[in-house]
Amino acid sequence: MKRTVLTLAVLGALGLAGAGAVVGFGLYNVSAQVGHWPGVSWVLHSTFRNSVKLRAPAPSEVPDLTDPDLIALGAGHYASACATCHAAPDSFRTATMAAMVPSPPRIDRAVEDWEPNHLFWIVQNGIKMSGMPPWPAEDRDDEVWAVVAYLAAVQEQQAPPLTLDPDSDRAYCATCHGPVDGQVPRLDIHPPEYLEEQLTAYHSRQRPSGIMAQAVTMVPAEDFAALAAHFAAAEDDAPPAQDPDLIAAGEALASAGTRDIPACVACHAPAEGPPKGPTLDGQHAEFTEVQLTLWRDEVLAYDDLMAAAARDLTDADIAALAAYFASR
Ligand code: HEC
Ligand code: HEC
Ligand code: HEC
Structure with a gap:
């Protein structure tokens, strides 16, 4: 008995020493x-x-991915964030990317062997020890779905062409701002x-968005003021x-509020005095809807007043408010 224990202990020590030598002397060829x-x-x-299939959301959680604005937004992000490694559907990967192990x-x-719910998980989480990066902002499922909408269009061979103009900051920003709505x-x-x-705020990550975090790192920070002016x-x-019914419901809530929800116009479009919040008039309804949902769900939290204002909104309130402000 004593001898067995001793033998095991010696073997264990030798094993550890062997592993230590592999690490310490660099014996494993990387x-x-x-x-x-x-x-x-x-x-x-x-x-x-198998890991992806175990963890991906259920197929029933996949939203409508056929909206052309959603696909165009995904394509705009893909062009600057993913094409470096995975190339455009109709072009070559660079020889350097093809030499990666594993190679993208x-x-x-x-996208060939995956369903949209699997692609969502891969794009959101990345793949450890492979070079495939995770989404650079947390809890922005809405943005990841935009990229999946583009990938689904690639599967259907109906993806829009990619444009990326690295020679001009403005042209780059204008691949999304202007032509793409939603x-x-x-x-x-x-x-x-x-x-x-x-x-x-995107640059410092105070305002979480994987799409805009990527965009602001594509241009020098000294250009922010000129881009903003442009x-x-x-x-x-x-x-x-x-929809007129949505507008009417939104107007009532935005101008009078309820016991739990303050009147939005008090800050966003006051009758007199400087507004405390940004204008929402004429903004795309889908954008306002996404932002309000993010404030309500505490994904956005960098302004206490706005966070408190959104806390008790229902999905129906949000749809009505977004339609109302879009119509102004
Ligand atoms: C730095 C290079 C790099 C970037 C940038 C990158 N990927 Fe990847 N990606 C990889 C590598 C490497 C793999 C292969 C992983 C493997 O096979 O284990 C991969 C795998 C994938 C897969 C799964 C393919 C398969 O093997 O079944 C998808 C889908 C994917 N990437 C989409 C994207 C999207 C969308 C983006 C942009 C948001 C992106 N990737 C950005 C390197 C990259
Ligand atoms: C791939 C598409 C895409 C590109 C490229 C892009 N943007 Fe954006 N931009 C968006 C989206 C989507 C949002 C909303 C992000 C969020 O949820 O906070 C946004 C938000 C913004 C906002 C905040 C607006 C508001 O009302 O709060 C500004 C400012 C902005 N972008 C400027 C730029 C500039 C300048 C560039 C070029 C450096 C640029 N964007 C490039 C898609 C893009
Ligand atoms: C007490 C003032 C206040 C009230 C009330 C308020 N907000 Fe805000 N809201 C703000 C401020 C301040 C910001 C900007 C935060 C920042 O960018 O620093 C903001 C931001 C927003 C944004 C993001 C805009 C963009 O371009 O990114 C939306 C959408 C919004 N508010 C909608 C609403 C709605 C709808 C209501 C009513 C339910 C409301 N707010 C009530 C102060 C307020």
Whole structure:
């Protein structure tokens, strides 16, 4: 008995010393050129596939992914954040990306074997130890779905072409602001100071958005003021006509409030005096709806007054308020 214990202890110590030597003397070859030992790639890939399938949201949670504005927003983000590794559906990956281990598949291949709920999980979480990054903001499911809408269009071979103009900051920002409606806000309703503050808030991550966090790191911070001035003056289309019943319900709530919800116009469109909050008049309803939901659900929390104002809103209140302000 005593001898067995002793033998095990000696073997254990030798094992530890061996592992220590591998780590300490650098005996394990980390060269990506050498690749994995036989079987290891299969184990890693099967683990990856089964892990995604176990954790992805249910197919019933997949929203409507066919809205052209949602697809265009996803395409705009894909062009600057993903195409570096996965390329456009109709072009080549760079030789350097193709040499990665594991290498990022060209996007039409990458989406081949997955359902939208799986793609959502992959884009939100990334894949550990592979180079596939997670979404750079927490709790922004709405943004991840925009990218999945683009990926679903790639699956259907109906993806819009990608445009990325690295030579001009303005042209880059204008791939989304202007041509894309829906969740992409109009900027021309705001003064430049407000727009510049928001760019800084995205940059410091105070205001969480994976799409705008990426966008503000594509341009030098010294350009924020000039970009804000440009987009405050660049005219954008007014939203389409809204449902009259929603407008009426939204107007009643926004101007009078309830016991739990303050009148929005007190801060956003006061009859006299300077407004405490940004204008919402003429803003795209989908954008206002997303933002109000984020304030209500405490994903956005950087302004106490606005957080308190949104706390008790229902989904129906939010839809009505968004329609009302879009119609002003
Ligand atoms: C730095 C490079 C890099 C970037 C940027 C990147 N990926 Fe990936 N991605 C990878 C790699 C590497 C894999 C392969 C992982 C594996 O096979 O284990 C991968 C895997 C994937 C897969 C699963 C494909 C499969 O193997 O079944 C999808 C889908 C995907 N990426 C989408 C995206 C999207 C969308 C973006 C942008 C939001 C993105 N990726 C950004 C490197 C990248
Ligand atoms: C891929 C599409 C896309 C690109 C490119 C893009 N934006 Fe945005 N922008 C958005 C979306 C979506 C939002 C809303 C983000 C959120 O939920 O906070 C937004 C929000 C903003 C806001 C805040 C507006 C408000 O009413 O609160 C400003 C300012 C802005 N963008 C300016 C820019 C500038 C300047 C650039 C170029 C450096 C740029 N954007 C590039 C999609 C984009
Ligand atoms: C006590 C003042 C106050 C009240 C009341 C208020 N808000 Fe706000 N709201 C703000 C402030 C301040 C901000 C800007 C926060 C920031 O960017 O720093 C804001 C931001 C917003 C935004 C984001 C706009 C954008 O472009 O990003 C929306 C949407 C909004 N409010 C809607 C509403 C609605 C709808 C109501 C009524 C239910 C309401 N607010 C009530 C002060 C208020």
